[in-house]
Amino acid sequence: QKEVEQDPGPLSVPEGAIVSLNCTYSNSAFQYFMWYRQYSRKGPELLMYTYSSGNKEDGRFTAQVDKSSKYISLFIRDSQPSDSATYLCAIGANNLFFGTGTRLTVIP
Amino acid sequence: GAVVSQHPSRVICKSGTSVKIECRSLDFQATTMFWYRQFPKKSLMLMATSNEGSKATYEQGVEKDKFLINHASLTLSTLTVTSAHPEDSSFYICSAGVGTSTDTQYFGPGTRLTVL
Numbered sequence: 001q002k003e004v005e006q007d008p009g010p011l012s013v014p015e016g017a018i019v020s021l022n023c024t025y026s027n028s029a030f031q032y033f034m035w036y037r038q039y040s041r042k043g044p045e046l047l048m049y050t051y052s053s054g055n056k057e058d059g060r061f062t063a064q065v066d067k068s069s070k071y072i073s074l075f076i077r078d079s080q081p082s083d084s085a086t087y088l089c090a091i092g093a094n095n096l097f098f099g100t101g102t103r104l105t106v107i108p
Numbered sequence: 109g110a111v112v113s114q115h116p117s118r119v120i121c122k123s124g125t126s127v128k129i130e131c132r133s134l135d136f137q138a139t140t141m142f143w144y145r146q147f148p149k150k151s152l153m154l155m156a157t158s159n160e161g162s163k164a165t166y167e168q169g170v171e172k173d174k175f176l177i178n179h180a181s182l183t184l185s186t187l188t189v190t191s192a193h194p195e196d197s198s199f200y201i202c203s204a205g206v207g208t209s210t211d212t213q214y215f216g217p218g219t220r221l222t223v224l
Contacts, residue, residue, distance in 0.1 A: 003217075043144055044151060046152075096199070096201070096217065096218050098201075098203075098214075100110065100214060
């Protein structure tokens with residue numbers, strides 16, 4: 001079983017929609033939960049970073065961690081065409097395990 | 109499927125020595141491998157893109173002679189940090205893709221380098 005699983009998509013939504021991106025993980029010892037956004041030919045940009053269960057909000061982005069279910073989510077409200085990118089989750093402790101990324105397209 | 113490994117996972121070395129990090133795609137052939145560097149709680153910085161059998165393409169500001177990249181086969185790429193200094197201490201991550209784009213890539217678990 002891979003340490004982190006992420007649905008690769010692709011995911012297409014109309015502008016203004018709420019987007020839900022998800023990852024599951026296998027190791028209950030993991031304590032860092034991150035979401036990255038990556039545009040083509042660029043390095044992944046850190047969007048959200050959290051240690052604990054619960055919700056963390058930053059503007060239109062909300063990261064949710066459920067340690068009991070080993071499940072994390074990233075919600076994007078009022079999605080914009082500029083949100084079109086690949087979103088990666090990364091989870092770990094001493095090392096970081098990345099999901100494969102979900103390619104999101106927001107259609108104007 | 110699509111597993112990428114890195115070796116070693118952690119290395120501590122003395123200043124002035126060279127360190128080689130291996131990135132392997134275990135169950136698929138990777139035409140392209142990407143090398144990233146991450147500072148604590150920061151985004152990943154793309155260092156270079158390597159294609160099997162050809163020279164790596166380095167991003168602006170990355171020293172080619174400092175960070176030597178070799179992509180000898182479709183399953184192996186190596187990053188050698190030459191004459192390492194404490195400022196090279198970082199988390200180095202590789203990813204492997206089946207195309208030339210970063211759209212679909214599979215990340216390794218990273219190598220934490222500490223230079224004393």
